[in-house]
Amino acid sequence: MDMPIRDTPEAGAGSSLCPAGARIPEDPARRFGEESFRRVVEWAPTAMVLVDGQGTIVLVNAQTEQVFGYRREELVGQLVEILVPERFVGAHPSLRKGFQDQSSPRPMGSGRDLYARRRDGSEFPVEIGLNPIGSEGDVMILASIVDITERRRAQERLESALREKTVLLNEIHHRVKNNLQVIASLLNLQANHTDDPQVRAILGESQDRVKAMALTHELLYERKDFSRIDLGEYLSRLVQLLSSSYRADSRRIAVRCTLPETIQYLDLERAIPCGLIVNELVTNAFKHAFPGERRGTVSITLAGRDDGQISLTVADDGVGLPPDLDLGATKSLGMQLVPLLVDQSGGTLTVERTGGARFILLLHADPSRRVSP
Secondary structure, three states: OOOOOOOOOOOOOOOOOOOOOOOOOHHHHHHHOHHHHHHHHHHOOOEEEEEOOOOEEEEEOHHHHHHHOOOHHHHOOOEHHHHOOHHHHOOHHHHHHHHHHOOOOEEOOOOOOEEEEOOOOOEEEEEEEEEEEEEOOEEEEEEEEEEOHHHHHHHHHHHHHHHHHHHHHHHHHHHHHHHHHHHHHHHHHHHHOOOOHHHHHHHHHHHHHHHHHHHHHHHHHHHOOOOEEEHHHHHHHHHHHHHHHOOOOOOOEEEEEEOOOOOOEEEHHHHHHHHHHHHHHHHHHHHHHOOOOOOEEEEEEEEEOOOOEEEEEEEEOOOOOOOOOOOOOOOOHHHHHHHHHHHHHOOEEEEEOOOOEEEEEEEEOOOOOOOOO
């Protein structure tokens, strides 16, 4: 449906895109030509409404008819408030005047929920872009109106699904943590019912491994972030657990945990093997680095690097490692696990034997990348 047009003295020779009794400023005519401007508005994929300085609708397109349910002849000549919900009509003229006084292209009501009113009185959510057209003192407003009802519904469905997923993951991690704690308790009970010191030590080490895994799920449950954990907080609490397991040795063996000011995050899939690596290395230091009554320190240091990698160092100032030690071939189950856990974490492990023992694990903060040997 084309709008009736007429010639106006102000526009000069040629046709005007305004309906009878209305005039569009010259700027669009100079830029596009009036006919081109009318076509741009008519063929726009969104509802387009042109309003003069008094708030009167002077031009609409076919999408406006479809979105609002009006015929265009019902809209032209009406105040634009006919498209505004009743609850906002009273305040709208002052808002419109404020835009005209300081007009510049911008979205309307940025950061707020906007609604429009159909012919049948029903309301629907919209996004509105406002563009001033014309020269100073003779400005019209071209409004682009997008019905976002389906987008809003899709967003609500997504938010509902995410809430359900969060509840489910929360419950899963809570149950996994509880089940692992039950296993740790069973291992403790079993250790208390054996007189064999070697068996008791093996069960105790297994219990520490289970606790290390349970701790990751406990942190995920507490923080409600199921994609990653704060590696520094995890290591700090893990070291506390290990210190309590070796309480008898803690008087002569100090444990230091140094963390960076910037939080280093790690995804769950790598956090568990990372925690188990620390568990095995700290446990090995308690058992072998300080024989007899020798005193010393075990230090765990976490640091972020400029190349996007995370450095995790476990060191001690004890007697050091045998020069021919092969982690994969040692008789210690815990040390045999370390190379497997390093591979699972996607990192690399460097062993230094001077001044005690130092193990440096490098990990990429980005879970999709592995550290090259």
